[in-house]
Amino acid sequence: MADAKQQVHLNGAYYGPPVPPRQHSFRSVGRSSRCCCNLFKFFLSLVITVGVVVLVLWLVFRPNEPRVRVDTASLVRFDLDGSSSTLFYNLSLGLTVRNPNRRLSFYYDRLEARAEYDGNRFGFSRLPTFHQGHKNTTVIGPILFDSSQRLFRDSVGETYRRETSEGFYYIDVKVRAKMRVKVWIFRLRYNRPHIDCTLKLPVPGTGGNFESTGCDVDIF
Template sequence: MADEKHASLNGAYYGPPIPPQQGHHWRDRRRGGLRTTLFNLIVAIIVVLGITTLVLWLVFRPSKMKVYVRSATLTEFDLITNNTLHYNLTLDVVIRNPNKRIGIYYDRLEAKAYYEGERFAYSPLPAFYQGHKNTTNLRPVFVGDVPIRLENSDVVDFNREKGEGFFSIDVEIYARIRFKIGSVKTKRFKPDFECELKVPLTTNGSSSAVGFIGTKCDVDF
């Protein structure tokens, strides 16, 4: 009886074949193939966009806009009690688009005025679209009173400039722009227009002997 049981346990199996368990391996290969295809597709799109951008850049060759402060009127600029700055400054700013085939959307513009590195005034400016080879005039106005932090050396410089009849004032215009090439609009850029000015003080209708000299501003992308 023991021999019969032993023979039955070690005998050959003649039933239907048992398929190998390969389901997990097949799903893993399928997922890996999908990931590879998706990666290749993303790379192809990036390459096409890069080549298109390069071709458009080479064809149209966009140039930076040109920015000038044509005139500046400073009727009040004085330190009163508690280092409070009393000011009234108006600028005439010219922005020129030198491109023949590229328009510019100015989605946001704001001007800020600084003295001795301290911001003392802010002026929002209107958004606009600028066509090819076009010039736009802006008129930021800064009026008010504001406490300003000045070191003793800064106060000395202030009094010296007041005696000379002009003040060194920096104005920065912060922009958010998009270029338009045909019907295509680019991503948004954030250039700054930095203007270092020497502005004569005008009081009672008279100004210093040396008037304001038109100033070109640096365009920094």
């Protein structure tokens, strides 16, 4: 009898508050993954679009770095005092700067040249600023280094004696600049582009000749 009553109670109607349906967490995960996927597609499309635009602009303008040469150089004095490692020098040179671009022009807002021997800086010169238009060639010079400077690297004496016997000194001239590149009405600033020239100069008094030398240019 008790079992029957219990059975009726269990099978009877339920008049309590409604039971909310169970919320499955996998639905929110699905929405989150779809959102991440759409975001990834958006950024991928943006990167591709920017890449295509940059490629098209590069093909249209085809920017080329300036071409720099040392056309003339004269080493009148280059004496190293072995006891004090002091170098006495008199060097002059002329630079030729060529802009090969049809659509780009250059503004050289600041130019500095320094001379180095065996890794030792011994001369400094500030150069005139200028604007260089399309397909234009500019001659800078004479650039003069004339003074004395103590050198500190231990190898300089050995290098100096060896190159004196060979009849040529190898001197590095490095030009550093602050410049702007003009494209249409836009001007892009480039800080500290590198222009490096390695000169093979005959020992003064030997009658050797200097040959025009191209320089390494690193701007873009």
